[in-house]
Amino acid sequence: MERHVENNRFRQEPVGGSGFCTRKAGEIGNFRQDSLGKLVAVGVKTLVLQAMTCADVTAAGDAAVKAVVGEERFAMIQSAKLLVVGAGGIGCELLKNLVLSGFREIEVVDLDTIDVSNLNRQFLFRRVHVDRPKSVVAAEAVKQFRPNANIISHHGNVKDPQFGLEFIGKFDVVVNALDNLEARRHVNRLCLAAEKPLLEAGSTGHLGQVTVIRKGETECFECQAKPSQKVYPYCTIRSTPEKPVHCLTWAKNLFDLCFGPEDESNLLADLAAEMRKFQAQESVDGEDAGRRIFAHLFEEDIKKQAQLEDLWSDQRPPPGPLCYEDALKNTERPSTDADKDKLETQKVPSVAGDAQGFVAAVAKMYGERRELIGQSSFSKDDPVAMDFVHCAANLRMQNYRIGRLSRWDAQSIAGSIIPAVASTNAIVAGLEVVQLLHVLQSVGKNMKDSKARTVWVRFPEPSRKKILQPSSLHTPNPDCFVCGSRTARVALRSLEECKIMALAKGCIQGQLGAHKPALYANGSCIFDPEYPEPGEEAEEEGLHPEWSLSQWGLTSGSLLQVEDEGQGWSINLVIREEPDLDEQLYPGGFKVEAGAGAGEEAAKDMAEKKRKAEADAAEATAAKKAQLDANTVALDD
Amino acid sequence: MSAITGDQVAVYDRQLRLWGVQAQQRLLNAKVLIWGLEGSNVEACKNLVLAGIALTLRDHRTVTAADVGFNYFLRPEDIGKLRAECASKRVQEMNPLGSVSFSSDRPTSDDKLKELLKGFDIVVVGLSCLGFDFELAAKMDSVCRSLGAGFLLTVAAGELSFFFSDLHEHVMQDRSAQGGPEAGPTEPKAETFSFPSFGSWLAAVPELLQGKSDASFKLIGLLASFLQKDPQKAVPSRAADFATHCREVKCEPAVDGLVGMEQAFGHFFVEPLIHVASVLGGLLSQEVIKAITRKDPPLVNSVCFNAHTGAALVEHIPPVAAAPKKRKAEEEVVADLLDD
Numbered sequence: 001m002e003r004h005v006e007n008n009r010f011r012q013e014p015v016g017g018s019g020f021c022t023r024k025a026g027e028i029g030n031f032r033q034d035s036l037g038k039l040v041a042v043g044v045k046t047l048v049l050q051a052m053t054c055a056d057v058t059a060a061g062d063a064a065v066k067a068v069v070g071e072e073r074f075a076m077i078q079s080a081k082l083l084v085v086g087a088g089g090i091g092c093e094l095l096k097n098l099v100l101s102g103f104r105e106i107e108v109v110d111l112d113t114i115d116v117s118n119l120n121r122q123f124l125f126r127r128v129h130v131d132r133p134k135s136v137v138a139a140e141a142v143k144q145f146r147p148n149a150n151i152i153s154h155h156g157n158v159k160d161p162q163f164g165l166e167f168i169g170k171f172d173v174v175v176n177a178l179d180n181l182e183a184r185r186h187v188n189r190l191c192l193a194a195e196k197p198l199l200e201a202g203s204t205g206h207l208g209q210v211t212v213i214r215k216g217e218t219e220c221f222e223c224q225a226k227p228s229q230k231v232y233p234y235c236t237i238r239s240t241p242e243k244p245v246h247c248l249t250w251a252k253n254l255f256d257l258c259f260g261p262e263d264e265s266n267l268l269a270d271l272a273a274e275m276r277k278f279q280a281q282e283s284v285d286g287e288d289a290g291r292r293i294f295a296h297l298f299e300e301d302i303k304k305q306a307q308l309e310d311l312w313s314d315q316r317p318p319p320g321p322l323c324y325e326d327a328l329k330n331t332e333r334p335s336t337d338a339d340k341d342k343l344e345t346q347k348v349p350s351v352a353g354d355a356q357g358f359v360a361a362v363a364k365m366y367g368e369r370r371e372l373i374g375q376s377s378f379s380k381d382d383p384v385a386m387d388f389v390h391c392a393a394n395l396r397m398q399n400y401r402i403g404r405l406s407r408w409d410a411q412s413i414a415g416s417i418i419p420a421v422a423s424t425n426a427i428v429a430g431l432e433v434v435q436l437l438h439v440l441q442s443v444g445k446n447m448k449d450s451k452a453r454t455v456w457v458r459f460p461e462p463s464r465k466k467i468l469q470p471s472s473l474h475t476p477n478p479d480c481f482v483c484g485s486r487t488a489r490v491a492l493r494s495l496e497e498c499k500i501m502a503l504a505k506g507c508i509q510g511q512l513g514a515h516k517p518a519l520y521a522n523g524s525c526i527f528d529p530e531y532p533e534p535g536e537e538a539e540e541e542g543l544h545p546e547w548s549l550s551q552w553g554l555t556s557g558s559l560l561q562v563e564d565e566g567q568g569w570s571i572n573l574v575i576r577e578e579p580d581l582d583e584q585l586y587p588g589g590f591k592v593e594a595g596a597g598a599g600e601e602a603a604k605d606m607a608e609k610k611r612k613a614e615a616d617a618a619e620a621t622a623a624k625k626a627q628l629d630a631n632t633v634a635l636d637d
Numbered sequence: 638m639s640a641i642t643g644d645q646v647a648v649y650d651r652q653l654r655l656w657g658v659q660a661q662q663r664l665l666n667a668k669v670l671i672w673g674l675e676g677s678n679v680e681a682c683k684n685l686v687l688a689g690i691a692l693t694l695r696d697h698r699t700v701t702a703a704d705v706g707f708n709y710f711l712r713p714e715d716i717g718k719l720r721a722e723c724a725s726k727r728v729q730e731m732n733p734l735g736s737v738s739f740s741s742d743r744p745t746s747d748d749k750l751k752e753l754l755k756g757f758d759i760v761v762v763g764l765s766c767l768g769f770d771f772e773l774a775a776k777m778d779s780v781c782r783s784l785g786a787g788f789l790l791t792v793a794a795g796e797l798s799f800f801f802s803d804l805h806e807h808v809m810q811d812r813s814a815q816g817g818p819e820a821g822p823t824e825p826k827a828e829t830f831s832f833p834s835f836g837s838w839l840a841a842v843p844e845l846l847q848g849k850s851d852a853s854f855k856l857i858g859l860l861a862s863f864l865q866k867d868p869q870k871a872v873p874s875r876a877a878d879f880a881t882h883c884r885e886v887k888c889e890p891a892v893d894g895l896v897g898m899e900q901a902f903g904h905f906f907v908e909p910l911i912h913v914a915s916v917l918g919g920l921l922s923q924e925v926i927k928a929i930t931r932k933d934p935p936l937v938n939s940v941c942f943n944a945h946t947g948a949a950l951v952e953h954i955p956p957v958a959a960a961p962k963k964r965k966a967e968e969e970v971v972a973d974l975l976d977d
Contacts, residue, residue: 053702053713053714053716054713056702056713057702057705057706057713058706059702059706060701060702060703060705060706061703061705061706061707062706063703063706064703064706064707064907064908065910067795067903067904067907068795068796068904068907068909068910069796069910093915096709096911096915097911097912097915100706100707100709100911101910101911101912116647116648117647117648117650117651119648119687119732120648120649120650120651120652120687120688121651121652121687123683123687123731126730126731127733144712145709205655205813206655206813206923341657341658341659342658343641343646343653343658345646346658412654417650417651417654418651419651419652419654419655420651420652420655421651421652421655421688422683422684422687422688422919422922423684423688423918423919423920423922423923423926424919425919426680426683426684426915426916426918426919426922427915427916427919427920429912429915430912430913430914430915430916430919431912431916431947432912433910433911433912433915434912434913434916434944434947435947437944451945451946451947453946453947455947455948459923459933460812460813460923460927460933460934460935461934462936462950462951465950465951465952466948466949466950466951467920467936467940467949467950467951468916468920468942468947468948468949469948470946470947470948
C-alpha cells in the first residue's frame with residue numbers, strides 16, 4: 001500500500017493555481033528531498049489516508065463506467081494505449097473524457113503554449129498557465145481527476161522525427177485533436193504506415209465532425225480532396241489587388257520583408273533593397289523611417305504602378321497615390337447604424353488613423369523592438385505586427401479603392417482565426433470517445449462491419465431529425481495518392497525554369513503534404529531533404545537543389561519518385577510540361593492532376609460521384625450537405 | 638447593459654467572432670440556474686460559465702466517492718460536504734470573469750418553489766436531483782412559464798442521454814452569420830417558435846409509447862409512465878417491475894446497445910458515461926445560448942443522444958401534424974440539387 005502511495009503521490013508535479021489539484025502547491029512542504037534525490041514523505045499517515053480516498057474515488061468512478069459498458073469493454077479501456085495529438089480545444093475535452101472513462105495509458109503531444117484567447121474553451125487552463133506548454137498543463141490537470149492514470153506529455157511538434165513510426169508503433173489507437181490540415185495529413189500517413197487506427201476530428205464554430213480511419217478498410221484522411229491554402233497570383237498581390245485579403249497578404253509579406261530574415265521567396269522581394277536601407281543605418285529615427293517607408297509604398301510605388309498602362313482600364317482604374325500629409329487630413333470615419341453595438345476595434349478607422357498607426361508601428365519596431373529586427377515574423381497575436389499589417393493593408397486598400405477594414409476583421413483574415421466555443425469541442429471530443437470504444441471492439445473485424453461511423457455535428461437545425469448525424473464509413477478511394485494508387489501527374493509550365501527545390505517545397509510539401517521528401521529519378525537521388533538549400537555540403541553529395549528539372553535530365557513524360565521516410569509514404573509522379581498553364585490559377589507554375597489538389601473542383605466532383613454510388617440516398621444527401629457546411633475540414637486551435 | 642471590457646474581449650475573442658458583441662452582452666447579463674449537479678448538467682456548468690453566463694448551482698445532496706469519480710469539479714476532500722458549494726468554487730475558477738453562486742435549498746412548498754425559481758432566465762434541472770419526480774418537474778416547468786423563464790430537464794441512462802426543452806413562445810431575432818468577415822452582413826429575420834409544456838409532454842407519453850418515435854425516446858417515456866404517481870419506485874431494485882410494466886403497456890423498445898428493459902432501468906441510477914454527458918451537455922448548452930442570445934432556431938423540444946449509434950435525434954413531443962415549413966422546402970431543394 002505504501003509503495004503504491006509513493007508511486008501515485010510523487011509522480012504528480014505541483015500545479016500552480018490549477019483548479020483541479022487534489023493537493024495545494026504549498027503541500028509540497030510535506031516532502032523533503034533525500035540524498036538520492038528521491039522525495040520522501042514526512043507525513044506518511046495523512047498521505048495514506050488521502051491516497052485511500054483517491055483510490056475510493058477511482059474505484060467508484062470505474063465501477064460506474066463498468067456498470068454501463070460491462071466487464072469486457074472496461075478491460076479493453078483499461079489496457080488500451082492511446083496517443084492523443086493536440087491538447088487544445090478538442091484535446092482538453094478529450095483528455096477529460098478519456099481519463100474519466102477509465103483510460104489509463106495516454107501520451108499527449110502538442111507544440112503550442114497557452115494563450116489568453118484559449119481560456120474561453122480550453123477549460124483545463126487558467127490565467128496563470130498562459131505561456132506554459134498546453135500538453136504539460138493539460139496532462140497535469142487531468143491527472144488530478146484520476147491519480148492512477150499514467151499520462152505522459154510531450155511538448156513538441158508531431159512532425160518531429162522523435163514522433164515517427166517507431167513512436168506511433170507503441171500505441172493501440174491514435175486520437176487526433178488537431179487544428180491544422182498539415183499536421184492532420186502527417187498523422188494520417190504515420191498511422192497508415194504504422195497500421196494503427198486513427199480517430200479524426202475537427203471543429204469550426206458550431207460545426208464539427210468525427211471519423212475513423214484504418215488502413216485498407218476505410219477512407220483515409222486524404223482520400224477526398226481537402227481545400228488547400230489559397231495561393232494568390234503574384235500579380236494580384238503585387239499590382240492589382242481586388243479584395244482586402246490581397247492587401248493583407250501583401251502587408252504580411254511586407255512585415256516579414258522589413259523585419260524578418262532575408263527570404264528571396266518573399267512576394268515583395270523586389271522591394272527588399274529599398275526597405276533594408278533603413279536597417280543598415282547605425283541609429284534610425286523610427287518616425288522618420290516610418291514616413292519614408294510610407295512615401296515609398298503608398299505614394300511613389302503606386303505612382304509607378306499607375307503608369308503601367310496595360311494593367312488599367314475603365315473597369316479597373318489605376319490606383320491613386322497617397323501622400324502622408326494628405327492622409328493625415330483625412331480624419332473622417334466611415335460609420336453605420338450598426339456601429340453602436342460594436343467594440344472600438346470593430347470600427348473602421350479613418351485614413352489618418354491608419355497613416356499614424358502605420359508610422360507608430362514602424363517607430364515601435366525601430367525603438368523597443370530594435371533587437372528583433374531581422375528575425376521577426378508576422379503573428380496575429382503580436383499587437384505591433386498586427387497594427388503594422390492592419391494599417392499597411394488599409395492604406396493599400398485606400399490606394400486601390402477597396403473598402404477598408406476594422407482591426408478586428410483584419411485580424412480574423414490575416415490570422416485565419418477560426419471562431420471556437422466550448423460546447424462544439426465538448427460534442428466532438430465526446431463523439432471521438434464513442435467511436436474509440438467501437439474501434440477497440442472491432443479488433444479482428446473489418447471496421448466497416450463495426451458500429452464505427454462518421455458523425456457530423458449539424459447546426460442550428462437538424463437534418464432529417466438528426467442534430468448529430470452518423471453516416472457509414474466509406475471504403476478507401478483506390479485512386480487516393482496517399483493510401484491507394486500512390487501516383488499523381490504534375491503539369492509544369494516550364495521544366496527549364498522550375499528548380500528542383502521549388503518543386504519539392506511548393507508542390508510536394510505544400511500540396512502533396514510531405515514533410516521531408518526525397519526525390520529520385522532514374523534510380524538516383526536528385527533531391528535530399530537533408531540538403532534543401534544549395535551550398536558546398538550539398539555539392540559534396542552531388543546534389544544541386546538550385547538546378548532546374550531539365551538540368552537533371554527530366555523531360556515531359558519522365559517519372560519522378562518521391563519518398564518521405566518519416567511519414568512512411570511514397571508516391572510516383574509523372575512529370576508533364578504544359579507551357580500554357582494558367583498563371584492566375586496556378587501561380588506556383590505547377591498543377592497536380594491526381595488525388596488531392598487535382599484542382600479542387602474536379603476532385604470534389606469525383607468524390608461526390610463516388611459517394612453517391614456508395615451510400616443510400618438519404619444518408620448520402622445529408623452527409624453531402626453536412627460536408628458542404630463543414631467544408632469537409634473543420635479546424636480549431 | 639454595461640460595455641464589454643478589454644479583459645472580456647481578450648478571453649471571449651473566439652466566441653465573439655462566432656456570435657457577435659450583442660449576443661455576448663446578452664450572455665453576460667443572463668442568469669442561469671443549474672438544479673442538480675449530475676450527468677450532462679456538470680458539462681453544462683463548464684460550457685456555460687466559459688461562455689460568460691452567471692450561474693447558480695443548486696443541489697441538496699452531499700458528495701460521495703462516486704460523485705467525485707464522475708464530476709471533475711469535486712475532489713476527494715469534498716466527500717460528505719455539500720455538492721453545490723464544493724463544485725461552485727471550481728466552476729468559478731474556470732472563469733474568474735464570470736459569476737457563480739450556490740444553494741442547497743429544497744422546494745418544501747409551492748411558494749418556496751416559486752421563490753427558488755425566481756430571477757433566472759433559464760433553469761436547467763436534473764431529474765435525479767428531483768428524486769425522479771416527473772410531476773414535480775412538470776410543476777417546475779409551469780412555474781417557470783409563469784415567471785417567463787426557460788426550462789430544460791435532463792435525464793441520463795448510461796449510453797443514452799436526453800433533454801427536454803420549454804422556451805414557451807420563443808422569438809428568434811437573428812441567425813449566425815455564415816462565412817466570416819468577408820461575407821458581409823445578412824438581413825435579420827425574426828421567427829417565433831412555440832414550445833409545448835412538460836405537462837403536455839407527460840400527457841403525450843401513452844401516444845409516444847405506441848407511436849413512431851425513436852426507441853431512445855420511448856425508454857424515457859417508459860420511465861415516466863412507470864414512475865407516474867409513485868416516484869418511490871425509482872430504485873434499482875425495482876428493475877423487474879419496470880420490465881413487467883413495459884410488457885403491460887406493450888412497449889419494449891429495442892434500444893441499440895441495451896440487452897433488456899431490466900438492464901436499461903439500472904442505467905438511470907448511475908452517472909452516464911462522461912463522453913455521453915459531454916455530447917449531450919454540449920447540445921444542451923447550445924440551446925441555452927440560443928435561448929439567451931435569441932440567435933439561431935432552437936431545437937423543439939426533445940433531444941436524445943445514443944452513444945451506440947452516434948446519433949442525436951430531435952423530436953417534437955407531443956407530435957405535431959406538421960404543416961410543411963418553408964425552410965424545410967428550401968432544404969429539400971438543396972438536397973435535390975446535391976443529388977444531381
